[in-house]
Amino acid sequence: MGIIEVDGLVKRYGGHVALDGVSFEVGEGEIFGILGPNGAGKTTAVECLEGLRAPDAGRVRVLGLDPRRDGDRLRERIGVQLQQTGLPASIRVREALELYASFYRSPRDPGELLAEWDLEDKRRARVRKLSGGQAQRLHIALALVGRPDLVFLDEPTTGLDPRGRRATWELIRRVRASGVTVVLISHFMDEAEELCDRLAVFDRGKVLASGTPEALIEEATGGGGRMRFRPSAELDVADLAGLPGVGGVERSGRHVVVSGTGDFAAAVTSALARRHVLVADLRVEQTSLDDAYVALTGGPPADAPADAPARPSDRA
Template identity: 60%
Template sequence: MAAIEVRNLTKTYGDTTAVADVSFEVGAGEIFGILGPNGAGKTTTVECISGLRMPDGGEVRVLGLDPGRDREEVRQLLGVQLQESQLPAKIQVREALELYASFYREPADVGRLLTQWDLTAKAGARFGKLSGGQKQRLAVALAMVGNPRVVVLDELTTGLDPHARRVAWEMVEQVRAAGVTVLLVTHFMEEAERLCDRVAIIDAGRVVAVDTPAGLAARGPAAGQRMRFRPSVPVEDALLLALPEVRGVERHGAYLEVTGTSEVIGAVTAYLARRQIIAAELRVEQSSLDDAFIALTTHTAAAATADAAAAAAAAAAANDTAEES
């Protein structure tokens, strides 16, 4: 049985469709990521999964339970850290954990949570006085206070500095190591590549791709490898493009950026060596999840813009026809 099943989920607010026919499954023990631009429908999707919003169509199951119909049972099995969740500024860390623990039949030990998430020294501190990283550690502790089997983490690292973000990543890995399935909503590509077993990209309320981070990267327009260097003497683009491993050449001032297959690095460096050309400041990059994300979401956004333009043109034509009549 999948930990989370989403089938043809839809949710609208008035004339706005926030989620349109979203489907995916999360396997038990996975860290499953949801990526998407701002306003793509990510948070609405996880709120429907968490039972905080009722979908207008489709089905959602958490460990086989309906979050709407079986809300109390799902609440006992599901921990949630939402992007906009805030605590009263004056509540103390231990008080918050004890309050949340009172909501569950078999809560975790508060003292153990304080130790596990490095909050013991802040047990008596007020929420409003915590740093961003400390607030995030408390958010994870609160999500785990009910000993959940599934946890939802929505934009866990937004606003954190690079060091605090990496600490948060280690926390997510600790959660999974405890046998908990993680649904991670993020817009940081590096975060998804580091943590996620699989990723769903949602754009304009629809799932546009589901795959491993590496699998998605391989779908990108720059799938393969990319090398950037400053040649010691000028090199003609056509000579590099004649190599079968090379797909494209771009110039950025004195630098060349060459993209191609997984063998492009060896082919280009061998070509340069034969001509005694030095590739100074050489930098090599693999195709990335970021490349695939931009390609997939840009295409969807362009399609949506075209649809809107076509609808507007049709409406204008209809108005002209009506006026002529």
């Protein structure tokens, strides 16, 4: 039995179908990714899991509870980290933690959370004065103040620079290491590949595929990789197309890009050596979750209209 069980979830807004028969399961102790572009149905699905929206059809169980019928019991056991906390900009960091702690019967000690998340020296700072990374640490600490068994992290690295994103990834690993199951909502494929044990890829209200990142990459693309190089002499790319393992060859400006599986890179390198063609700017890359997403959807992740009407009062 999973921590989360979703079977045939449907949600409509007028004539728009936000969720069209969505099913997936989350196991205890996982980092589980819910991925897809804006408008894919991610937010609506998570709001149904949190009990903020009632599905039109389907079955949802979170920690063995019905999110709508057992909402009060469920909220005692989950934590929610949002892109925006809804906190007054003038509130101080420790005050925010004390406020959230007051919502629970047996909360974590705010002082412990300040130390744990490296916010002790910011305890009197106003929320609006925090850097992006400090604000993210506060948001995660707020999600953990109620000692949850399960926490939802909603696009936690949006707006952060590469250094800040990687620091936040380490925070998420720390949350899981503390024994908390994590549901990570994101539209960043590299983030999901780095963090998630398993994931579900959403698009247009459906789950296109679910499983481990490695399994999805293999299923959608056949695995393999790409090599990209600039040849030192004229090269007929058709000479490479028939080599063992080569799946495709194309030109990209002055560069040649070869995709394939197995030992295709060795076959290409040998062929170039026989033709006395040297290469520059050589890069060899494994197939990524981005490639799997393109294979599954027919296009790269792209923004789309929001998948659900805003309900600020639900997220306060």
